[in-house]
Amino acid sequence: MSSDIDIRVTGRAGRITFTRPQALNALNYDMCLAIDAAMRQWESDDDIALVVIDAEGDRAFCAGGDVAALYRSGTMGNYRDGRDFWRDEYRLNAYIAEYPKPVVSLMQGFTMGGGVGIGCHGGHRVVCETSQIAMPEAGIGLIPDVGGTYLLSRAPGRLGEYLGLTAARMGPGDTILAGFADHYIPRDRWADLIELLEASGDVAQVAAHAEPAPAAPLAEARDEIDRLFAAETLDEVRATLEAADSELATSALKAVRRNSPLSMACTLEMLRRLRAEAATIRQALELEYRFTWRSMEDGDFLEGVRAQLIDKDRNPQWKHADGILPDAAVRHMLAPLGEDGLTFEGEERVMRIGFIGLGNMGAPMAANLATPGHEVIGFDMAPVEIDGVQMAATAAEAATGADVVITMLPNGQILRDVAAQVIPAMKPGACFADCSTVDVDSARAVAAEAEAAGLLAVDAPVSGGVGGAQAGTLTFMAGGSAPAFAVVKPLFDIMGQKAVHCGGPGAGQAAKICNNMILGVTMIATCEAFALADKLGLDREKMFDVVSTSSGYSWTMNAYCPAPGVGPTSPADNDYKPGFAAELMLKDLRLSQQAAGSADADTPMGQLAEALYATFVEEEDGRGMDFSAMLPRFEKRHRS
Numbered sequence: 001m002s003s004d005i006d007i008r009v010t011g012r013a014g015r016i017t018f019t020r021p022q023a024l025n026a027l028n029y030d031m032c033l034a035i036d037a038a039m040r041q042w043e044s045d046d047d048i049a050l051v052v053i054d055a056e057g058d059r060a061f062c063a064g065g066d067v068a069a070l071y072r073s074g075t076m077g078n079y080r081d082g083r084d085f086w087r088d089e090y091r092l093n094a095y096i097a098e099y100p101k102p103v104v105s106l107m108q109g110f111t112m113g114g115g116v117g118i119g120c121h122g123g124h125r126v127v128c129e130t131s132q133i134a135m136p137e138a139g140i141g142l143i144p145d146v147g148g149t150y151l152l153s154r155a156p157g158r159l160g161e162y163l164g165l166t167a168a169r170m171g172p173g174d175t176i177l178a179g180f181a182d183h184y185i186p187r188d189r190w191a192d193l194i195e196l197l198e199a200s201g202d203v204a205q206v207a208a209h210a211e212p213a214p215a216a217p218l219a220e221a222r223d224e225i226d227r228l229f230a231a232e233t234l235d236e237v238r239a240t241l242e243a244a245d246s247e248l249a250t251s252a253l254k255a256v257r258r259n260s261p262l263s264m265a266c267t268l269e270m271l272r273r274l275r276a277e278a279a280t281i282r283q284a285l286e287l288e289y290r291f292t293w294r295s296m297e298d299g300d301f302l303e304g305v306r307a308q309l310i311d312k313d314r315n316p317q318w319k320h321a322d323g324i325l326p327d328a329a330v331r332h333m334l335a336p337l338g339e340d341g342l343t344f345e346g347e348e349r350v351m352r353i354g355f356i357g358l359g360n361m362g363a364p365m366a367a368n369l370a371t372p373g374h375e376v377i378g379f380d381m382a383p384v385e386i387d388g389v390q391m392a393a394t395a396a397e398a399a400t401g402a403d404v405v406i407t408m409l410p411n412g413q414i415l416r417d418v419a420a421q422v423i424p425a426m427k428p429g430a431c432f433a434d435c436s437t438v439d440v441d442s443a444r445a446v447a448a449e450a451e452a453a454g455l456l457a458v459d460a461p462v463s464g465g466v467g468g469a470q471a472g473t474l475t476f477m478a479g480g481s482a483p484a485f486a487v488v489k490p491l492f493d494i495m496g497q498k499a500v501h502c503g504g505p506g507a508g509q510a511a512k513i514c515n516n517m518i519l520g521v522t523m524i525a526t527c528e529a530f531a532l533a534d535k536l537g538l539d540r541e542k543m544f545d546v547v548s549t550s551s552g553y554s555w556t557m558n559a560y561c562p563a564p565g566v567g568p569t570s571p572a573d574n575d576y577k578p579g580f581a582a583e584l585m586l587k588d589l590r591l592s593q594q595a596a597g598s599a600d601a602d603t604p605m606g607q608l609a610e611a612l613y614a615t616f617v618e619e620e621d622g623r624g625m626d627f628s629a630m631l632p633r634f635e636k637r638h639r640s
């Protein structure tokens with residue numbers, strides 16, 4: 001998990017704490033994905049009664065999204081990273097708003113932009129003496145996003161227009177008035193409250209701790225704000241502010257002159273539309289995404305971030321700074337995005353998927369992808385027929401026009417060969433996802449080749465075997481960028497029950513071979529211990545009873561016991577038919593030792609396990625047997 005966030009379960013509460021106070025807890029892509037994954041798990045966990053979100057440090061709950069990272073990719077012409085980040089962030093915002101269990105957020109200090117998206121959509125939003133909430137996006141060429149337009153469109157009178165255009169900061173009283181928070185609770189009572197929530201799971205504790213909110217200055221200013229921001233267009237609002245003579249009008253005019261005209265004009269139009277439709281948060285987010293999707297290429301986002309955060313000259317060269325802002329510019333930024341538009345869970349768009357390598361694992365995985373309606377084009381060297389999968393004549397043909405290409409191949413060399421044919425045929429921005437088990441070097445080389453060709457890349461080997469592939473219960477361990485993982489995650493969710501983003505390119509293969517090295521070593525240890533027990537006259541059932549509940553327990557003993565008739569049913573009960581074949585274990589152990597060699601790691605047990613499985617498979621009768629058939633092997637042997 002990212003060190004920027006601490007996700008855990010404490011008592012009856014799913015707990016999320018931002019732990020990046022030095023960066024004002026700015027929200028990045030990995031943090032969004034981690035929150036999303038945890039909340040999905042907690043949704044169906046009956047032991048979890050509610051979710052509590054808080055943050056370390058005094059200065060900020062979360063001062064915004066990590067836009068500097070998006071600036072870096074955007075200025076290199078890569079708009080995809082930003083679009084992917086916003087898409088998944090907005091989906092998370094809607095998910096929080098619609099979450100079936102109570103979500104409590106405790107927001108001290110600054111809560112802005114991305115922080116509002118996490119903290120201000122739950123049903124139990126808490127502020128304190130230091131809380132300052134704002135939507136300052138117009139200052140960096142964006143619109144108030146992350147569901148900000150939804151909140152602003154529902155604020156009383158014209159407060160939404162005022163807050164969205166001027167980025168004015170709200171203190172605790174104002175946040176409650178404007179509908180960004182529910183309860184005022186002094187900060188020194190938060191620790192007790194959180195402890196109570198964790199222990200009891202009783203969300204009523206939040207209201208029980210609330211105190212009357214401090215005065216809301218915006219309530220006093222309401223009439224004037226409603227008058228000043230009543231107009232429909234930015235020009236009219238600006239003219240009204242210029243004509244007015246008050247402190248509030250003067251400071252609002254200063255802000256309106258500082259911020260991006262295009263952003264402000266679009267904000268006004270969005271609030272008007274959302275209010276007219278009494279829109280849902282999903283409708284608001286979908287509209288926001290139209291703007292942010294275009295904001296790097298056609299809007300002021302990159303220039304705004306440059307001026308505010310990168311060069312810090314505070315002198316942005318906005319588009320339409322001459323005061324001429326045609327309606328067409330606003331219409332363009334808010335026009336529907338067609339198939340690129342934001343969708344939510346249950347309305348995912350159909351993908352075109354190239355699937356190469358349709359053997360024991362690949363064939364059922366491809367069939368599972370086709371079932372919910374994805375268009376799957378397959379290719380294998382051997383003739384194959386799979387229900388719902390259209391076959392191509394070459395690997396390149398299967399990859400042409402695909403959103404995602406998945407490979408499920410025997411080894412790293414074949415993967416490299418196939419990648420060389422497929423990558424040039426793929427459309428820019430598509431994702432190459434290898435699910436084979438291969439060496440880390442090949443995984444990294446293929447990822448680099450794909451990325452150099454403008455593609456996303458993921459290495460995502462699986463565990464769960466042929467049974468898991470058929471049942472759609474595989475576990476995916478993925479390496480690659482966060483945007484790449486986000487693209488393929490919905491597909492992994494169809495083919496499996498768990499997908500873990502382990503890190504950058506090669507991290508998935510690293511996780512797989514480390515896991516399987518432990519598996520190979522423990523299987524050998526379990527088998528030799530059973531053989532020793534036999535020779536000591538210890539009954540196998542008794543041995544299982546003791547070890548499976550003592551410190552010698554392991555997955556190989558408890559879940560996959562190599563002794564026939566002992567423990568749960570396993571390949572040992574089926575004459576050691578695989579299951580997981582000994583030669584596949586040998587392959588994985590060789591990969592682990594190859595990686596250990598490249599990384600200069602000392603792995604004596606892994607080395608010995610490789611040698612034992614090599615003897616078993618290549619010189620004895622292990623080929624075609626389950627890897628747990630090491631037990632009958634040891635039974636026959638004597639100490640040398």
Ligand code: NAD
Pocket residue numbers: 356357358359360361362379380381382395408409410411414417418435436437438462463464465466579580581584587
């Ligand atoms: P498999 O041998 O049944 O399937 C591999 C397929 O790739 C075959 O159909 C073969 O014809 C095809 N192929 C080979 N070269 C090709 C090429 N150049 N172009 C197109 N197709 C080509 O193997 P499998 O059991 O499906 O395993 C696939 C991968 O999954 C392996 O990397 C394996 O280590 C891994 N894996 C397997 C299991 C398991 O239990 N079988 C479990 C986890 C991971």
